[in-house]
Amino acid sequence: MDEPIAWAALSAGRSRASGRGIVGRSADRLAAVIVWMTAAAVSAVFLWLLSDLVRHGAGQLSWAFLVDPPSNAGRAGGIGPIVQSTAWILMIALGVALPIGLGTAVLLAENTSSETLSGRLVRRSLDVLAGVPSIVFGLFGNAFFCVYLGLGFSILSGGLTLACMVLPILIRSTEEGLRAVPTEYRLGGAALGLGRLTILTRLLLPAATPGLVAGVVLGFGRAIAETAALIFTSGYVDRRPESVFDSGRALSIHIYDLAINIPGGELNAYATALVLVMILIITNSTASWLGGRLHAQHLLS
Amino acid sequence: MTATTSLPALRSVAEEAHAAPQPVEIQPIEIRTRSLSLSYGRKPALLDVSLDVPRHQITALIGPSGCGKSSFLSSLNRLSDLLPNCRVAGEIRIGKTDVLDPATDVVALRRRVGMIFQKPNPFPLSIRRNLELPLKEHGVRQRSELDAIVERTLTEVGLWPEVQDRLDRSALTLSGGQQQRLCLARALALEPEVILLDEPCSALDPISSGVVEDLIASLRGRYTVVIVTHNLAQARRIADRVAFFWLRDGAGRLIEEGPVDAVFDRPRDELTAAYVRGSRG
Numbered sequence: 001m002d003e004p005i006a007w008a009a010l011s012a013g014r015s016r017a018s019g020r021g022i023v024g025r026s027a028d029r030l031a032a033v034i035v036w037m038t039a040a041a042v043s044a045v046f047l048w049l050l051s052d053l054v055r056h057g058a059g060q061l062s063w064a065f066l067v068d069p070p071s072n073a074g075r076a077g078g079i080g081p082i083v084q085s086t087a088w089i090l091m092i093a094l095g096v097a098l099p100i101g102l103g104t105a106v107l108l109a110e111n112t113s114s115e116t117l118s119g120r121l122v123r124r125s126l127d128v129l130a131g132v133p134s135i136v137f138g139l140f141g142n143a144f145f146c147v148y149l150g151l152g153f154s155i156l157s158g159g160l161t162l163a164c165m166v167l168p169i170l171i172r173s174t175e176e177g178l179r180a181v182p183t184e185y186r187l188g189g190a191a192l193g194l195g196r197l198t199i200l201t202r203l204l205l206p207a208a209t210p211g212l213v214a215g216v217v218l219g220f221g222r223a224i225a226e227t228a229a230l231i232f233t234s235g236y237v238d239r240r241p242e243s244v245f246d247s248g249r250a251l252s253i254h255i256y257d258l259a260i261n262i263p264g265g266e267l268n269a270y271a272t273a274l275v276l277v278m279i280l281i282i283t284n285s286t287a288s289w290l291g292g293r294l295h296a297q298h299l300l301s
Numbered sequence: 302m303t304a305t306t307s308l309p310a311l312r313s314v315a316e317e318a319h320a321a322p323q324p325v326e327i328q329p330i331e332i333r334t335r336s337l338s339l340s341y342g343r344k345p346a347l348l349d350v351s352l353d354v355p356r357h358q359i360t361a362l363i364g365p366s367g368c369g370k371s372s373f374l375s376s377l378n379r380l381s382d383l384l385p386n387c388r389v390a391g392e393i394r395i396g397k398t399d400v401l402d403p404a405t406d407v408v409a410l411r412r413r414v415g416m417i418f419q420k421p422n423p424f425p426l427s428i429r430r431n432l433e434l435p436l437k438e439h440g441v442r443q444r445s446e447l448d449a450i451v452e453r454t455l456t457e458v459g460l461w462p463e464v465q466d467r468l469d470r471s472a473l474t475l476s477g478g479q480q481q482r483l484c485l486a487r488a489l490a491l492e493p494e495v496i497l498l499d500e501p502c503s504a505l506d507p508i509s510s511g512v513v514e515d516l517i518a519s520l521r522g523r524y525t526v527v528i529v530t531h532n533l534a535q536a537r538r539i540a541d542r543v544a545f546f547w548l549r550d551g552a553g554r555l556i557e558e559g560p561v562d563a564v565f566d567r568p569r570d571e572l573t574a575a576y577v578r579g580s581r582g
Contacts, residue, residue, distance in 0.1 A: 184422035190383055191418075192435040192487065193411035202434060203424055 053277060057270035065271060070238050074254065075264050079272055081240035085155055085248025086224065088241065089234055092159025093166060093223050094216070100163075101170035101215070106200065108171070109178035123172075130168035137165045138229035146233060153247040158234025162226060166219030173218060177211015178204055206295065213291030217284050224280060227252040251276045328355035331495060331525040332377065337391035339372045339381065345552035346372045350391075352544055352555055359517070359526040361536035361561070364546035364576070369553025370529040373546070374497045376400075377527070378414040379407045395495060412439055415488030419500040421480035423472035423487075428464055431472045431483060432490050439491060454486040458516055478509020485516065496520060498528040502535065514539060533577060537565055545573045 068078030112119035141161025151157045181204050189199040205212075227250070235247035236257060249257075255272050258265030332354035339347040347369035354360045362370040372381070379400060381387045393400035395414060423431050432451050441447060451468070455461040460482050464475070472483055481501060488496060498517065502510040518539045520526050530536050536543055543565070544558040557564060557573045568574040 182422075184418065184420060185424060187380060187383060188418065188422040188424070188484075191378060191380055191411055191416040192438075192491065193408045194435060194438050195408060198434070198438050207425060 050277065053270060053274040056267065057272075057274035060267055060271035061274065066275070069240060070254075070268075073262050073265070074238065074258050074268055075262060076268075079251070079254060079268075079275065081238060082249050082251055082254045082272070083275070085234070085241050086250045088155045088244060088248065089159045089162060089230070089250055090220065090223055092156060092244065093162035094220065096160060096163040097166050097170055097219065098216070101167050102174060102212070104167075104171045105174035105178060109175045110196075110200065110204070126168040126172055130172065133228075134165060134226055135228040137161055138232035140164070141229060142232035151245070153233065153235035153237075154245045155234050155241055155248040156244040158230045158248070158250070159244070161229050161233045162223045165226065165229060166223050169219045169222060170215040173215030174208065174212045177208035177214070180211065181207040209291055209295040213287055217287050220283060220287070221280060224276065224283075225252055226250070227256050251279075328358055330354065331356040331395060332527070333392075333394045334373075334377075335392040337373070337376065337389070337393060339369065339376055339387065339389045341384070341388075342386040347376075348552040348554050350553075350555045352558055354525060354527055355542065356525050357522050358541040359521050359528060359539055360542045360544060361540035362527065362529045362544050362546060363531070363533060363536050364553075364556075365548065366531070367553070368546040368548040370546050371499050372553070374416070374499050374527060374529055377495070377497055378411050378416055379405070380411075380416065382407065412491045413493050414495040414497060415491060415493035416497045417481070417484050417488060417499065417501045420504050421477055421484055423475070423480050423483050425471065425473055427469045428472045428475070428483060429468040432487050435487060436490055450490050454490045455483075457489055458482040458486040459512070460486060476509065478505050478512055481505060481509070481513050482516065485513075493524065495525045495527070498526065500529050500531060503531060533565075533579075537561060545570075545576060547572050547576070 065078040066083060067080040069081050070079060071077035108119065108122060112122075138161065141157060141164070145151045145157040145160050146153060151160075185203045185207065186199060189203055194202075230250050230253055234250060234253075236249045236253050237247040238249045238254065239246075241248040251272055255269050255276070258269035258272065330353045332352075334353075335351050337347065337350040337352075338345065350369075350373060362373065364370055372387075375381045375384065376389045377393060377395065377400065381389050389401060391401070395410075398405060398410065400410065424434065426434065429451060432454065433447055436447060436450060441450065452461060452465075455464065460479060463479065467474075472480065475483060481504075485496075485501075501517065502513050505513060514535060517526065517528065521539075521541070528536075528540070540561045542559065543561050545556045545564060545568075546553050547556045548554075557568060557570045564573060565577050568577060
C-alpha cells in the first residue's frame with residue numbers, strides 16, 4: 001500500500017535532484033571560472049604594475065643609486081639619504097608599536113572577555129582607528145608630536161605617527177592569533193599548575209606567532225607605503241639625517257615629489273618605486289619565513 | 302579533648318563497616334566535599350553534593366550528560382576558577398587542604414591534583430618538552446633528574462618503548478591513544494596524590510581505550526583516582542566506588558554513592574536502578 005507511493009516520491013525526488021544536478025554542475029563550473037578569473041585579474045594587476053616599474057625603473061638601478069645622495073632636486077644622483085630616513089622612521093614605528101601592540105593584544109585576548117563593555121569598546125575603537133585615513137593621522141601627528149611635544153618636523157615625529165597608525169592593525173591581528181589558540185592549552189596548562197606567565201610565553205604566544213607575523217607584515221606594508229601622514233610629520237628634507245630629530249624624506253614622499261613637482265624626475269621616481277616594492281616583497285617573504293621557522297622551532301625544541 | 306571528639310567518629314566508621322554486607326577495606330578519606338554547589342552565572346550546574354572519596358581507590362562518577370560530573374571534577378582542582386562566570390560554594394577538603402579557601406595556593410594544589418581531559422591535549426611541543434615544561438615550572442631543573450623522570454613516567458604509561466627514539470618529535474604526531482597516555486605521564490611526572498580523569502577514553506578508538514583503561518586500573522593503590530565516565534561497563538570494571546549523578550530541577554545532584562557492587566546490583570534509589578539497568582538516561 002505504502003510502497004508505490006514511496007517509490008513515486010523517491011523517483012520524483014530523484015528526477016528533481018538530477019534536474020538540479022545538471023543546473024548545479026554548470027553553476028559550479030561558472031562559479032569556478034569566475035573565481036579563477038578574479039584571482040587571475042588580481043595577479044595580472046600586480047604583474048602589470050611590477051613589469052611597468054621594472055621596464056621604466058630598472059635601467060636607473062645601481063649600487064650608486066641606492067647609496068648616493070640625490071642631486072638636481074632628485075633628477076640625478078641616488079636615494080641614499082632617503083633609504084636611511086625611511087629605515088629610521090620604520091624602526092621607530094615598529095619598535096614602538098610592537099611592544100605596545102603585543103601587550104594590548106594579550107590584555108584584550110586573555111584578560112577581557114569579548115562580551116564585556118570595555119572589551120567591545122576597545123575593539124570597536126581599534127577597528128575604526130584602523131580605517132581612519134592616513135591624512136588624519138598626519139594632522140594628528142603634526143599637532144601632537146611636532147607642535148605639542150615640540151619634536152618639530154623630524155624622523156621621530158614621523159615614526160611615532162606611523163606607530164599610532166599601525167597599532168590597530170598589529171593589535172587586532174595578534175589578538176585574533178591568540179584567540180585562535182585552543183582553550184585546551186590554557187586549561188591543560190593550568191591543570192598542570194603552570195603559572196599564567198608560563199602559559200602565555202611558552203604556549204600561547206608561540207602558537208599565536210602566525211597572527212603576530214601577519215600583523216607585523218601588514219603594519220610594515222602600511223607604514224612603508226605611507227605618504228600623507230609623513231608629509232606633515234617627518235617632512236621632506238632630502239639631506240642625510242644626522243639624528244632622529246632631523247627632518248627626513250621617506251621613499252614614498254620622494255616618489256610623490258619626483259612624480260608631481262619635478263619635471264624630468266619620472267625615471268628616478270620609477271626607480272625609487274621599484275626599490276620600495278622590492279623592499280616590501282623581500283621583507284614580507286623574510287618575515288613569513290622567519291615567523292614560520294620561529295613557530296616551528298619554539299614549539300619543537 | 303581530642304580523644305573524646307574522635308571516639309564517635311571511630312564508632313560510626315565501625316558501624317558502617319559492620320552494616321556493610323561484605324568485608325570492606327576501610328580507607329582514609331582523601332577528598333571530602335560538603336554541600337558543594339556550582340553555578341554558571343545564574344544557572345546552577347551542581348547542587349548540594351556531599352561526597353567522600355577514599356584514598357588510593359578509584360571512584361567513578363556516572364550519570365547522563367549535563368548533570369554536573371565534569372563541573373564537580375573541575376572544582377576539585379579549582380580549574381573552575383578559569384571557567385567563565387563559574388561560582389563554587391560549599392566545602393572541599395583534599396587531605397588537610399581547604400580547596401575553596403581563596404588563600405589556597407592553586408599552583409601547589411594543581412601539582413598534587415592532576416587532571417586528564419576528554420580530548421587528549423598535549424601541548425604543540427616535543428614529547429620531551431611536554432613532560433619537562435611542568436617539571437621545570439615546579440623547580441626540577443637538573444638535566445639528569447629531568448631525563449630520569451621522563452623515562453620513568455613514560456615507562457609507567459607504557460609509552461617508552463614506542464617513543465624513546467623520537468622524544469624530540471612533536472607530540473602531535475602521536476596517535477590519540479598515545480597522546481592520552483602522554484598526558485597521563487605528564488600528570489604523573491609531578492607526583493600527584495590525586496588524579497582526576499574526565500571521560501579519558503571517550504575520544505579514543507576501542508583498542509586505545511582498552512590500553513588507557515588498563516593503565517587507569519593500574520593506578521589503584523598508589524593514587525586516589527576520580528574518573529567521570531559514560532561507559533557503565535568501564536565503571537564496573539575499574540571502579541571501587543561509584544557515585545551516581547542525576548539532573549533534577551535543572552541542577553545536577555548526587556543521587557547515590559557506594560561500593561561498585563552495591564550501586565550496580567543493589568541500588569537503593571529507583572533512578573539509580575533504572576540508570577544502571579539502561580532503562581533511563
